[in-house]
Amino acid sequence: MTDLHAFDELLRAHDGDAGCDAGVPIMEEYVEMELRGQDPSTRFPGTTIHLRVCPGCRADHDGVLEAARRFGDVAPE
Amino acid sequence: MSREPTSQSTRALSGVPRDPTSRRWVAQLHARHPRHDQAVAKLHDMLRRAALHELHRRRGQLPGLAGPELEDVAEQCANDAVINIIKKVDDFRGLSRFTTWAYKFAIFEVSAKVARHSWRHQPPGTEALTLERLPDALAARPGDQVERREQLETLTRAVADDLTPRQREVFVAVALNDVPIDVLALELQSNRNAIYKNLFDARRRLRASLAAAGYPIAEQEGR
Numbered sequence: 001m002t003d004l005h006a007f008d009e010l011l012r013a014h015d016g017d018a019g020c021d022a023g024v025p026i027m028e029e030y031v032e033m034e035l036r037g038q039d040p041s042t043r044f045p046g047t048t049i050h051l052r053v054c055p056g057c058r059a060d061h062d063g064v065l066e067a068a069r070r071f072g073d074v075a076p077e
Numbered sequence: 078m079s080r081e082p083t084s085q086s087t088r089a090l091s092g093v094p095r096d097p098t099s100r101r102w103v104a105q106l107h108a109r110h111p112r113h114d115q116a117v118a119k120l121h122d123m124l125r126r127a128a129l130h131e132l133h134r135r136r137g138q139l140p141g142l143a144g145p146e147l148e149d150v151a152e153q154c155a156n157d158a159v160i161n162i163i164k165k166v167d168d169f170r171g172l173s174r175f176t177t178w179a180y181k182f183a184i185f186e187v188s189a190k191v192a193r194h195s196w197r198h199q200p201p202g203t204e205a206l207t208l209e210r211l212p213d214a215l216a217a218r219p220g221d222q223v224e225r226r227e228q229l230e231t232l233t234r235a236v237a238d239d240l241t242p243r244q245r246e247v248f249v250a251v252a253l254n255d256v257p258i259d260v261l262a263l264e265l266q267s268n269r270n271a272i273y274k275n276l277f278d279a280r281r282r283l284r285a286s287l288a289a290a291g292y293p294i295a296e297q298e299g300r
Binding site: 004006008010011017018019020021022023024026027028029031032035043044045046047052054055056057060061062063064066067068070071072073074075076077 | 078080081082091098099103105106112115116119120123126127130131134135172173174177178180183184185188228232252257258259269270273274277278280281282283284286287292294295
């Protein structure tokens, strides 16, 4: 057995990665699908791949999801 | 890199917000609404709490900040997020609940401020970033030592010879020395997406170099 996992981890660059900018305008839709128990990878496969690889975008996504779960849907009144 | 279906492409399908709470937020955040000030105050309070929670979640990247200082930063994040939301409230088309859309603004503000704080307090001096971290990055794994050494030598050569200067700089900083992408983006006066693209291209090129040298690395599924 060689270090294929280690090399793969270090050189992760998956086909279909949508990149950082693609996730910004759809972040709330992506999170909302998760909150509804739906699989966002069906609609946003490139962002799903990207979130596995990019720690910055993953942190932002996790933050939005956590905020929506923890603080919920507050009314303006 | 691929493209995603964008909010722009789905706007025509969605129209105005569907849920009543989101519709009330949008209506009340318009300047002439009689409840405008109360709605802005409620939004600010909601986002300040979300920002403070997020700052605590990221406190590992905020050495030296605690208590009242974190609350000050949360306040700044909420201020900036509210300004942006009011500016863009007519862009909200109900593709999520209003609050989920609003939390995004607060989290992005936190992300930007955390990166700036890290960069100011611990800028990634290029002299400290070294290719010698390559064996570390691949250490503590079982494997055939001779083949592993050959792979490492091939990879080290490829980093030195096959990458552009910018790709090498980004790969060494982010992949080998754990510099956060956003911090490096500030250091290089760039942005997250551009740095990520550099890193993606560098990784692709290094994979190709390893494959050409007889060490193809198949992508692992589900990672």
